[in-house]
Amino acid sequence: MKTAIVYHSYHHGNTKKLVDAIVAAHNDIAVFEATTCRPDDLSSYDLIGLASGIYYFSFHPSILNIAAALPLRQRVFLLSTYGGNKLGMNYARKLEAVLSSRQAEIIGQFGCLGFNTYGFFKLFGGTAKGHPNDDDLRHAIAFYESLLNA
Numbered sequence: 001m002k003t004a005i006v007y008h009s010y011h012h013g014n015t016k017k018l019v020d021a022i023v024a025a026h027n028d029i030a031v032f033e034a035t036t037c038r039p040d041d042l043s044s045y046d047l048i049g050l051a052s053g054i055y056y057f058s059f060h061p062s063i064l065n066i067a068a069a070l071p072l073r074q075r076v077f078l079l080s081t082y083g084g085n086k087l088g089m090n091y092a093r094k095l096e097a098v099l100s101s102r103q104a105e106i107i108g109q110f111g112c113l114g115f116n117t118y119g120f121f122k123l124f125g126g127t128a129k130g131h132p133n134d135d136d137l138r139h140a141i142a143f144y145e146s147l148l149n150a
């Protein structure tokens with residue numbers, strides 16, 4: 001199976017840590033940064049991971065743009081990091097809507113905390129300090145492997 005992961009990770013590189021851990025364990029995965037990735041780059045993969053931090057309750061706009069240009073009926077999985085308690089919110093809601101318009105199949109989603117110093121959180125040393133930690137990275141790898149075995 002050919003897998004590619006497209007990511008955007010501008011705040012502290014938290015989401016990139018998840019991507020790097022998965023790719024270190026599975027070095028056949030192709031990796032693209034979302035703002036420089038072209039739709040053609042993704043035309044030949046069986047499975048595409050879409051990965052970003054959560055910014056203003058959503059995946060990054062560059063990931064939404066990539067999703068909107070995916071081949072129809074693409075199999076995808078989602079990776080994210082976020083700064084705090086989600087309080088029941090579905091941060092993937094917008095992305096799921098875009099993917100649904102491409103008839104994509106979301107085969108799994110993984111998210112974990114990521115160090116956050118946005119806005120006034122900076123004044124208190126930030127939230128989710130130390131995340132993603134080694135456990136988070138192990139869980140991310142296990143998540144990816146569960147997709148391969150499904």
Ligand SMILES: Cc1cc2nc3c(=O)[nH]c(=O)nc-3n(C[C@H](O)[C@H](O)[C@H](O)COP(=O)(O)O)c2cc1C
Nearest residue numbers: 009010011012013014015053054056057081083114
């Ligand atoms: C502009 C901005 C907006 C954010 N909005 C949210 C949010 O709505 N919910 C949340 O849990 N975290 C939010 N965060 C925290 C990030 O999701 C978190 O730090 C994430 O790990 C950043 O990923 P990155 O380092 O890969 O960019 C926000 C951070 C920034 C910089």
